Amino acid sequence: MAATDRDSFTLVITGAPYASQAPQTALAFARAALEAGHRIDRVFLYGEGVHLASALSTPPSDETHWPREWASFLQAQEIPGIACIASALRRGLVDESEQRRYELSSHNLLSPFQIAGLGEWVEGRIKSTRTLYFHGGS
Amino acid sequence: MSTLIVIDQAPYGSWAGREALDMTFSLAAFDQEAALLFTGPGVNWLRKAQQASEIGQKTVEKNLAAAPVFGIEAIMADRSACARYGLSEASLIAGVALVDPGPDLYRQYDHTAFAG
Amino acid sequence: MAEYPTLHILNKAPEHPRTAQCLAALAPEDALLLIENGTLLLATQGVPATCQLFALAPDIQARGLRVDTKQMKAVDYSDMVSLSLAAKRVISW
Numbered sequence: 001m002a003a004t005d006r007d008s009f010t011l012v013i014t015g016a017p018y019a020s021q022a023p024q025t026a027l028a029f030a031r032a033a034l035e036a037g038h039r040i041d042r043v044f045l046y047g048e049g050v051h052l053a054s055a056l057s058t059p060p061s062d063e064t065h066w067p068r069e070w071a072s073f074l075q076a077q078e079i080p081g082i083a084c085i086a087s088a089l090r091r092g093l094v095d096e097s098e099q100r101r102y103e104l105s106s107h108n109l110l111s112p113f114q115i116a117g118l119g120e121w122v123e124g125r126i127k128s129t130r131t132l133y134f135h136g137g138s
Numbered sequence: 139m140s141t142l143i144v145i146d147q148a149p150y151g152s153w154a155g156r157e158a159l160d161m162t163f164s165l166a167a168f169d170q171e172a173a174l175l176f177t178g179p180g181v182n183w184l185r186k187a188q189q190a191s192e193i194g195q196k197t198v199e200k201n202l203a204a205a206p207v208f209g210i211e212a213i214m215a216d217r218s219a220c221a222r223y224g225l226s227e228a229s230l231i232a233g234v235a236l237v238d239p240g241p242d243l244y245r246q247y248d249h250t251a252f253a254g
Numbered sequence: 255m256a257e258y259p260t261l262h263i264l265n266k267a268p269e270h271p272r273t274a275q276c277l278a279a280l281a282p283e284d285a286l287l288l289i290e291n292g293t294l295l296l297a298t299q300g301v302p303a304t305c306q307l308f309a310l311a312p313d314i315q316a317r318g319l320r321v322d323t324k325q326m327k328a329v330d331y332s333d334m335v336s337l338s339l340a341a342k343r344v345i346s347w
Binding site (some may be wrong): 007009021022025028029031032033035036038129130132133134135137138 | 263265266267270289290291310312313330331332334335336338339344346347
């Protein structure tokens with residue numbers, strides 16, 4: 001693979017918060033990558049990983065709020081956070097436009113996460129120096 | 139840049155295999171080289187004559203039969219996993235190649251991914 | 255950082271079927287990085303001696319594991335970043 005002036009990553013999270021360590025490991029990895037001067041092209045949530053984008057997640061106050069930790073990191077670093085549309089809709093993760101399209105009672109996608117197709121993963125796969133997966137543990 | 143998608147979870151009892159297939163077909167849709175490896179209980183996706191309508195699901199036999207048309211290079215199954223689950227070549231759907239997964243197989247691909 | 259044909263990242267407990275798959279896919283010139291529940295392998299007799307072995311220090315500490323530094327190297331998240339770039343390919347099991 002051709003070396004670029006700046007190495008870049010696509011991070012795919014397939015493990016859900018509070019069911020796996022995946023969101024924590026991925027966030028620590030992402031911070032370390034930025035500190036080393038690398039770029040994160042995008043974070044893609046797939047399968048159970050889409051639960052990280054729930055605006056309704058309410059862990060006890062003495063536990064880390066992984067969705068908010070991730071949301072503020074993505075916002076501050078201006079990194080696109082994308083939940084796979086098929087994974088998200090199956091699991092009840094919906095943005096405003098999908099709410100209208102399917103005439104649902106509400107939407108619950110945490111900003112700045114967006115909903116998009118697997119093409120975003122394929123593009124990351126092609127563009128980024130490395131695509132890394134953070135899976136559930138069970 | 140070739141990608142190997144590995145399916146190691148049994149059909150119907152979880153959605154991981156289905157979501158791995160979606161990944162494979164979307165690679166193919168974007169003209170990216172992709173191959174599938176079924177291993178562990180995942181080889182049960184490849185058994186002939188599945189009928190899942192009474193459990194409210196769809197079988198994937200037709201999707202897999204169409205895989206070459208979509209440009210998916212290979213459908214491979216772990217030989218020892220097939221033996222464990224009583225899958226002879228005659229009981230497998232058409233177009234499946236038996237392989238022995240190990241360093242040599244994974245090294246043929248730039249990228250190896252599981253759906254979860 | 256040395257180059258490896260493949261960096262294997264294992265986050266599953268030793269009894270998980272994917273641990274066996276991962277260990278079967280290791281080549282002598284590869285590197286294995288144990289993270290999350292994968293670090294529990296260090297508490298068993300099943301630690302592979304065939305390839306370069308790394309384990310994520312925060313996960314080792316979280317689980318109260320003792321490590322044999324002759325057997326493996328404890329690393330942090332920035333080492334995980336460098337390892338993933340040093341290897342030609344990365345497989346997350």
